[in-house]
Amino acid sequence: MPTAYDVDREQLAVLLSGEPAYRVQQVWDGLYRRVVWPEAMTELPARLRADLGEWLPAALQPSVERSADGGDTVKWLWGLHDGALIETVLMRYPDRATVCVSTQAGCAMACQFCATGQGGFRRHLSVGEIVEQVARAVAAARPRRLSNVVLMGMGEPLANFDRVWPAVLRLVRDMGISARHVTVSTVGVVPGIRRLAGTGVPVNLAVSLHAANDERRDQLVPINRRYPLNTLVDACAEYVHRTSRRLSFEWALIADVNDGAADAVELAAIARPLGAHVNLIPLNPTPGYPVRGSQPDVVRGFRDRLLRLGVNATIRSTRGVEIDAACGQLAARGGSGTAGAGGRYENTGAGGESGDADAAGRHGAAVTRRGPGTRPSLSVSAALPVAAITGNPQQEHRLGEQDLVP
Ligand code: SF4
Numbered sequence: 001m002p003t004a005y006d007v008d009r010e011q012l013a014v015l016l017s018g019e020p021a022y023r024v025q026q027v028w029d030g031l032y033r034r035v036v037w038p039e040a041m042t043e044l045p046a047r048l049r050a051d052l053g054e055w056l057p058a059a060l061q062p063s064v065e066r067s068a069d070g071g072d073t074v075k076w077l078w079g080l081h082d083g084a085l086i087e088t089v090l091m092r093y094p095d096r097a098t099v100c101v102s103t104q105a106g107c108a109m110a111c112q113f114c115a116t117g118q119g120g121f122r123r124h125l126s127v128g129e130i131v132e133q134v135a136r137a138v139a140a141a142r143p144r145r146l147s148n149v150v151l152m153g154m155g156e157p158l159a160n161f162d163r164v165w166p167a168v169l170r171l172v173r174d175m176g177i178s179a180r181h182v183t184v185s186t187v188g189v190v191p192g193i194r195r196l197a198g199t200g201v202p203v204n205l206a207v208s209l210h211a212a213n214d215e216r217r218d219q220l221v222p223i224n225r226r227y228p229l230n231t232l233v234d235a236c237a238e239y240v241h242r243t244s245r246r247l248s249f250e251w252a253l254i255a256d257v258n259d260g261a262a263d264a265v266e267l268a269a270i271a272r273p274l275g276a277h278v279n280l281i282p283l284n285p286t287p288g289y290p291v292r293g294s295q296p297d298v299v300r301g302f303r304d305r306l307l308r309l310g311v312n313a314t315i316r317s318t319r320g321v322e323i324d325a326a327c328g329q330l331a332a333r334g335g336s337g338t339a340g341a342g343g344r345y346e347n348t349g350a351g352g353e354s355g356d357a358d359a360a361g362r363h364g365a366a367v368t369r370r371g372p373g374t375r376p377s378l379s380v381s382a383a384l385p386v387a388a389i390t391g392n393p394q395q396e397h398r399l400g401e402q403d404l405v406p
Helices: 009-015 022-032 046-055 115-119 127-141 157-174 190-197 214-220 229-243 261-274 296-308 355-359
Strands: 061-068 073-079 085-093 096-100 104-106 121-124 145-151 182-186 204-208 247-253 277-282 313-315
Touching: 009 022, 022 157, 073 127, 085 127, 096 127, 121 157, 127 145, 127 157, 145 157, 157 182, 157 190, 182 190, 190 204, 190 229, 204 229, 229 247, 229 261, 247 261, 247 296, 261 277, 261 296, 277 296, 296 313
Parallel strands: 096 145, 145 182, 182 204, 204 247, 247 277, 277 313
Antiparallel strands: 061 073, 073 085, 085 096, 104 121
């Protein structure tokens, strides 16, 4: 059965074929402009609201919710109809909010250091499952405006292009989110980058690079064996040329793996000609890849080296290491992650910081479970224990600086 945000206008018109024609627009506006469930569309007759509640069910069943900073940062683990688990992260700022959404249940890209990749691929998310994550965030962010959407959660967005792109168009055209405030991440799926460049919709592109030579990237990011750096760089150049949007590279700093002076030089040689911004993230360790993230002084040194080489670079924060806050870790444990204090990396200023760091957890953690069959709601329960840490997604699936610009 299609869910509320899976149906398109034509399908909605079929569902409402016995109703006055204007009902289609009313319901569509309710879902996308007001962002409410049918039961709250009080302009509709009660019997129609009840019918719509059955015809347009929610896709996401709340499973676990963690929050931090008095609720300013929230991480949800959602159960889907087939038992798959996905994660969504909302970051609230004083006058706006950003959401990071998943695009697949699991991931087939098998990046060496990623909890989601270590768990394997389950399936693509549907359009409705992607859009509803944003709808939930819109509601939970109120009274703030949800200004930014980043597709950097679980999964490789461009491997699910046929569902991701219609979802993005719904967000831009129907929900009213600016394309310039939507960021699509990729680990380097070159055909997807070229398709994205051809859409004519100026979303941002964030490429998870992590290594700037093929030998090392083949190890860290196996998709590189299929689309090596020269083809990836060509696709990035085409994207920048055709869209005039700024490109960002994500770089998870791994101690003694990709944090040396030679790595910075190689990275600069790729990033500078493209005018790409580099986001540096000390790696969050995962059980399947027991290495260390780079130490803070090494991270700062790497950033400074990039700056001297003419590359704009920013250090990102890490959060929630102790509570599986990185992308895929909560889902990998089926939501049974243990509570603890939020890990935090000290941000340093010279490269320019983002508000993302301000939302990092500084409190103890708590986990709230909701039983199966709980009526879905587009609002976050105020009764939930607060003062828990949530996480930004894992290393390379981080928010780029531009994603946080209001
Ligand atoms: S880092 Fe991203 S693309 Fe790589 S395995 Fe994890 S979710 Fe997939």
